[in-house]
Structure formats: C-alpha cells, structure tokens
Amino acid sequence: xxEVTQIPAALSVxxxxxxxxxxxxxxxxxxxxxxxxxxxGKGLTSLLLIQSxxxxxxxxxxxxxxxxxxxxxxxxIAASQPxxxxxxxxxxLSGGYNKLIFGAGTRLAVHP
Amino acid sequence: GAGVSxxxxxxxxxxxxxxxxxxxxxxxxxxxxxxxxxxxxxxEFLIYFQGTGAADDSGLPNDRFFAVxxxxxxxxxxxxxxxxxxxxxxxxxxSLMPTTTDTQYFGPGTRLTVL
Numbered sequence: 001x002x003e004v005t006q007i008p009a010a011l012s013v014x015x016x017x018x019x020x021x022x023x024x025x026x027x028x029x030x031x032x033x034x035x036x037x038x039x040x041g042k043g044l045t046s047l048l049l050i051q052s053x054x055x056x057x058x059x060x061x062x063x064x065x066x067x068x069x070x071x072x073x074x075x076x077i078a079a080s081q082p083x084x085x086x087x088x089x090x091x092x093l094s095g096g097y098n099k100l101i102f103g104a105g106t107r108l109a110v111h112p
Numbered sequence: 113g114a115g116v117s118x119x120x121x122x123x124x125x126x127x128x129x130x131x132x133x134x135x136x137x138x139x140x141x142x143x144x145x146x147x148x149x150x151x152x153x154x155x156e157f158l159i160y161f162q163g164t165g166a167a168d169d170s171g172l173p174n175d176r177f178f179a180v181x182x183x184x185x186x187x188x189x190x191x192x193x194x195x196x197x198x199x200x201x202x203x204x205x206x207s208l209m210p211t212t213t214d215t216q217y218f219g220p221g222t223r224l225t226v227l
Contacts, residue, residue, distance in 0.1 A: 102154030
C-alpha cells in the first residue's frame with residue numbers, strides 16, 4: 001500500500017530564507033508526483049507536476065525534484081515571502097489513473 | 113473561466129441525519145473525484161467518476177456513503193445516518209481526462225460538522 005510522508009510537519013522562518021520541504025513515498029511505481037498549496041478554508045492549488053520519467057520541474061521561485069528510485073521528492077522555495085505561508089501537500093498518482101495519495105502536508109509560516 | 117464549485121460551503125447537521133453535498137466541475141472535464149480531508153491530514157480518495165459512471169469507489173468508507181453523476185457533469189455525494197466521525201472537509205476535483213499528465217483541479221470544499 002502506497003504511503004506518503006512529509007517532513008517537517010510545520011516550519012516557521014523569517015522572510016528571505018531559502019526552504020526545502022521533503023516528501024517520501026513507499027512504492028516507487030508512480031505515474032507522477034504533484035505539489036499542491038492549500039490556504040486556510042480554500043481548496044488545493046496545483047504548483048508543480050513531475051512525470052515519473054522527469055527529474056525536476058521549475059516554476060518561478062519553486063523547484064521540485066523527483067528521485068523515484070529512492071522514493072523522494074523535495075520542494076525548494078527560493079527567497080521566501082510572507083505570501084508563501086500556507087500548507088504544502090505532496091501527492092503521488094499511483095495504482096491507477098485516478099487516485100492521488102497525499103501526505104499530511106507541511107504547514108509553512110513566513111514572517112516579516 | 114469558472115473553477116470547481118461546491119455547495120454548501122459549510123453544513124452542520126445532527127447525528128443520524130441525511131446530507132447531500134454538491135460539486136460542479138469545470139465545464140468539459142470528464143473526470144470527477146471526491147476526497148475527504150480530516151483536520152491535520154491530507155485528502156483521502158473516496159470515489160472517481162469517468163463520465164456518468166463510478167469507475168472506482170474503493171475509497172468510500174461504508175455503505176452509508178453514495179455518490180452520483182447522472183448527466184456526466186454535476187455530482188452529489190450523499191451520506192446517510194451521519195456519524196460524528198463523518199465530520200471533515202469534503203473536496204471535489206475534476207480533470208479534463210484521467211491521464212498522468214492532467215492535473216486535478218480542486219474546489220474549495222464543503223466543511224461538514226456532525227453534532
């Protein structure tokens with residue numbers, strides 16, 4: 001059974017720091033891995049999607065890497081800003097073209 | 113264009129009652145998904161529709177939960193004889209096609225509280 005773990009569970013940093021959020025999964029047979037952002041009381045917003053054949057994806061200040069063989073992904077946030085404060089969720093598409101399996105998320109707080 | 117919408121945004125009900133939660137997917141999206149998110153956890157898959165049919169309902173916790181999508185667009189999640197443990201945020205998502213390249217677009221969720 002696929003399980004997704006995210007470390008750390010919570011993170012509080014001053015503005016301007018570069019951050020690394022970690023995600024691990026137990027079964028390397030995945031189709032893709034996605035990082036989402038969730039703001040309080042709102043739905044999930046997709047940030048980056050990495051296909052199983054890819055090693056990384058970049059969007060602005062965000063960079064996500066995937067090492068499928070070791071079951072790990074990292075989300076790198078450069079020059080963090082208070083507006084980056086949210087919960088970041090990692091999810092893998094595994095076992096079928098439909099079912100996303102999520103980690104519990106990392107709650108990020110960036111203070112001025 | 114409009115995103116995925118869900119109604120109501122909040123629902124408070126008493127134990128034992130019946131509730132319906134509605135999802136309007138993005139126009140033209142053939143795939144629709146329901147997830148449930150408990151406090152402090154990531155979303156958990158409930159059911160997936162391709163068109164009008166439920167292609168995978170393996171995540172529904174028991175037979176009190178049922179979902180329909182009669183015309184291949186709007187979906188309703190139905191919960192009978194609600195229990196306090198059903199309290200959670202119910203999220204709906206849709207995608208153009210159920211492929212590995214299409215991301216799922218999520219609605220804002222319905223927060224269900226069972227007293």
